[in-house]
Amino acid sequence: MIPTSFGNLSNLTIISLLNNQLSGAIPSSLGRLTNMVTLILDQNNLTGSIPPTIWNMSSLVLFSVETNELTGTVPPNALSKLSALEIFSLVENNFHGQIPSSLPNATGLIQFEIAINHFSGTIPPKLGGLQGLQFFVLAFNAFEAKNHHEWNFMHALTNCSELQALELNDNKLSGTFPSAASNLSTKLPYLSLAGNTISGHVPREIGNLVGLRSLQIDSNSLTGFLPSSFSMLRNLRRLTLDNNVFSGPIRPTFLGNCTQLNIFSLSMNSFSGIIPSTIGNMVSLLILDLSTNHFTGTIPSSLFNITTLSIQLGISNNHFEGPIPPEIGNLQNLVVFDAMFNRLTGEIPATLGKCQLLQTINLQNNSLAGNIPSLLSGLKGLEILNLSRNNFSGQIPNFLGDFTSLAHLDLSFNNFDGEVPKVGVFANATKIWVVGNSKLCGGFQDLHLPPCSLQILKRKHKIPVLAIVLSLVATTICILLLLMFFLDYYKRKSRETPSTMSTQGHKVVSYQQLVEATNGFSTLNLLGSGSYGSVYRANLHDDISGQENIVALKVLKLHTPGALKSFTSECEAMRNLRHRNLVKVITACSSIDFNGNDFKAIVLDFMPNGNLEEWLHPFTNHQPGARNLSLAQRMSILFDVANALEYLHCNGGAPIVHCDLKPSNVLLDSDMLAHVGDFGLSRILIEGCSYFQASTNSMGFRGTIGYAPPEYGAGNMVSTHGDIYSYGVLILEMVTARRPTDNMFDQGLNLRKYVKIAFESRMMDIVDPELAEELENGPATTDGPSNQRKVDALISLVKLGMLCSEEIPSSRISTKDIIRELHAIKVKEIKENK
Known part of the structure; x- marks a missing residue:
């Protein structure tokens, strides 16, 4: 508890007790501290209401009780005597009632933040006198504004030329979008009206807010076209328009000018038309969500020039047609690709296999055909793959069973044939769906498929003549390459120098030793796989003691973009680190494999x-x-x-x-x-x-x-x-x-x-x-x-x-x-x- 004796320290000017486990009520004795300038009680477990004596502390400049369990109301005249007040925060408590009518009297206010409470009623209209106001944060309450009169506060805020953040999201604001919003400070970087029931059109003059970096108006009932003035908002980093009733096309000039956007979401609307090629100008995007609209035409190839797209590309539930452009391989850091419920045709481009950070691929309900490309075998981090309700054919590839992180595989309602694999995810009927493929057979009993005929089993295990010929040719080539390798061996031997990661007392291991320790990097020894490497259980022979030591071996996927930097970062970070709660690095291997390719691995303590x-x-x-x-x-x-x-x-x-x-x-x-x-x-x-x-x-x-x-x-x-x-x-x-x-x-x-x-x-x-x-x-x-x-x-x-x-x-x-x-x-x- 806060000691009541604090009220006797008459010369005290600052109390900061944030981030403790204080409980109980705020003692009313604090109101006797007539010289108090700063009172911060954030992030505690304080209960009860704010004592009335606090509202008499005329010297108070900063008052903050964020993240407690305080209740009660703020009296109408609470701010009348706080003439020096600059910062006032009640964020994340259980206050209710209305904003005090005395708020306009606190003319020195810079921050007024009462988000995440249960405040209600209307917002006072006479706020124009708060000329120094920078942060006005009322989000996550129950404030209302149903008509022009109740939206008058927005007109008053146009006089607040220093405004930095206006957060009114997640309240009960309704009525039409106030046109006065377009007259707010041109320096305003953050405006959020999301999560209300505001209707009507976005004002045509919204482009006046040229300083906006974040505009969130999602989850309302807004209608109409996007104003052409949106193209003036060139500083935008985040724009969320989703879950409204917007319609019409997306203007090419808007996409071409807003090149600094990181997050652009307009899902769940009624936008239509084609996606202009100027979308390729948005070279800073991390998230693009166009899903659940009425877009038509082909997917512009320029979209895949946005190599920053890394978190999500969502184009689902539209009317896109034609093939998936092969340029999708440019998005090598993409994690989620969602294109379900469209009219896409053609085959899955093999270049999708370059996007090796993918965790989710949703392509269901299209008209895609062909086989699943073998080049997708590198997507080891894949968690969700949904290809259902298309026209895919051929056999289900075994490599899907090697995806240890795969938790959802839906291949249902296609034309796949042959035997269903029995490895990896295919052994778990709760994670795979193959219904609607009448030519499939075999698999585990839980899939309830008919047994495979002898002919199908022979076909699966039969080695074609062409394959034998190719194998002989490949063997010949390998022998020639091996000879070349031995000729070049001594020139390249310097590349097999030990890594500086080797710890004292451990001999640097060779590639040959690691091959033997993992039984040729057998999948039976595979412990897991990530974006940049695979981890194996290895039985490493110690030449000194003659014993076999069980270790974990992290083998880098050097063909993956960024893997070499990952190896360098890990070696640099772990070079001098020693702590009982860090995984111990035993040694490292920087060498070449039997084919002359670079090989890098880290040997770690095994964790049983x-x-x-x-x-x-x-x-x-x-x-x-x-x-x-x-x-x-x-x-x-x-x-x-x-x-x-x-x-x-x-x-x-x-x-x-x-x-x-x-x-x-x-x-x-x-x-x-x-x-x-x-x-x-x-x-x-x-x-x-x-x-x-x-x-x-x-x-x-x-x-x-x-x-x-x-x-x-x-x-x-x-x-x-x-x-x-x-x-x-x-x-x-x-x-x-x-x-x-x-x-x-x-x-x-x-x-x-x-x-x-x-x-x-x-x-x-x-x-x-x-x-x-x-x-x-x-x-x-x-x-x-x-x-x-x-x-x-x-x-x-x-x-x-x-x-x-x-x-x-x-x-x-x-x-x-x-x-x-x-x-x-x-x-x-x-x-x-x-």
Whole structure:
């Protein structure tokens, strides 16, 4: 609790108690501090209402109580006596009632932020006197504006020439789009009216707001064409128009001029016509979503010149026709390609295999034909592949079974024939769909397909004469190449020098040794595969002791763009790092293979308990309960990961940013001790630099969608704050057992918002069922001391996850504070056990 005795410190001018575990009410005695300038009580557990005495503190310049559990209303005259007030924030509490009518009197206000509360009523119209106002944030409340009179506040805000952010999203604003919005400050960079029920047309003069960097008007009832003046908004980075009733074509001049857009979403509207070729000018796009409209014509090939497109390309539910342009191979960093429900024809271009970061391909309900190209075999990170309801034919390729991350494969209602493979994903009938292919046979019994005839089985295993001839020719060529290789061997032997990653006491291994250790890189030894490399279990022979040591071998896919940089980053990051919670690098191999190609690999400690991803989301063929994690184990893992981050950020020399913290990169040894691994995207911050540093590499989007912080998508800024965000998402995933990329998260909902919504009233409904069962069936009843202690610890963990995953980087806590919070939870457990 905040001591009431603070009110006796008459000379006190600043109180900052943010980010603690303070509970109870704000003491009214603070109102006696007549010299108080700054009062910050953010991110605690404070309850009750704001004492009336606070509103008498005339010297107060900054008042902020963000992220607490405060309730009550703000009196109408609350701001009348706060003549010096510049910053006022009640964000993320449970306040209700109306905006105080005295707001126009606070003429020195710079920030007025009351988002994420239960405020209602109308917005005061007389705001024109707040000439220094920069941030006016009312999002996620229940404010109303149904007619021109109730929208008068917008006209008043046109006098606020310093306005930097106007956030009115997710309220109950209705009526027509106010024309006064186009007269706001030309320096305004951020305007959000999303998530309301505003109707009518966007004002024709909206292009006056030439300073806009983000315009969000999605999820309303807006109609009509986009004004031609949109082409004047050349500074836009984010434009979301989705979920409205817009119609008409997209103007070529708009697409040609707004070249700085990163996020462009206009899905779920009624736009029509062709996509102009000038879309290729939007060379900074990360996300493009044109889905669920009435677009026609072919997909412009210029679209695939936007090599920055890395997060999503959505063109589904339209009337596109013709083939998928082969230029799609230019989008080598693309993660999601969604073109379902169109009229596309032709074959899947083999160049799609160049997009080796793809995780989702949706092509269902088109008229595509031909075989599945063998060049797609390189898409090892694929999680969703839907080719259903097309005209594909031929045999289902075996390489699809090698995709260890594939969780959804739908090949139904096509013309595939022959035997269904029995490897990998094909062994799990809950992950594949092959119905509607009348010529398929075999496969596992759960698929309920007819057995294959002897003729089909012979056809599958028969070696054609042509193949034998080609094999002989290939063998001859290989012999010639081998001779050339031996002639050139001594010239190239210098390339087989040991990597500086070799640790003292371990001999550098050769390519030949690694081939033998993995049985020729057999798939039986494959532990997993990612964008830049595959990991094998290897039995490495020690020449000194004569023993076989089990290690993990990460082999780089050097043909993948960015893989060599990934290898360099990992070696550079791990060169001098030594910590019990980091995966230990034993040695490295930088050599050439038997064909004369570059070969690079890293030898790591083997982790017999796999990775955290496998424990949080076990495959369905595991026995129920076989890989459960108790609350104590989860907390222990979080401790280990936090200690690893603390070492990387603060104690390992120059700060190192991991850049890709997620469950699959948290490995567990035989004692369930967690080790952070995979430093392929890491970045070493220059000594003396700020926490933020622009990425100068060309590896595309850093991190993994869902775990990467929002600022990486907006500008690819690398910082230690980014790792903290990923850690926060990791906490929420460990509590809920839901991935941040779960299909349920759409329309602006994400894992953090999902947890926040349920946190106060139905927390146990979203908890991982395994944890919920532990709490319900533990050694005491749910209201007993043991189980209540666990519930309290769980709630504390959730709060920590929320603090770490704040959208604004500077609002996230440091690794030192994370460890302190985890210790506080643990100490509380011990005390209550005594």
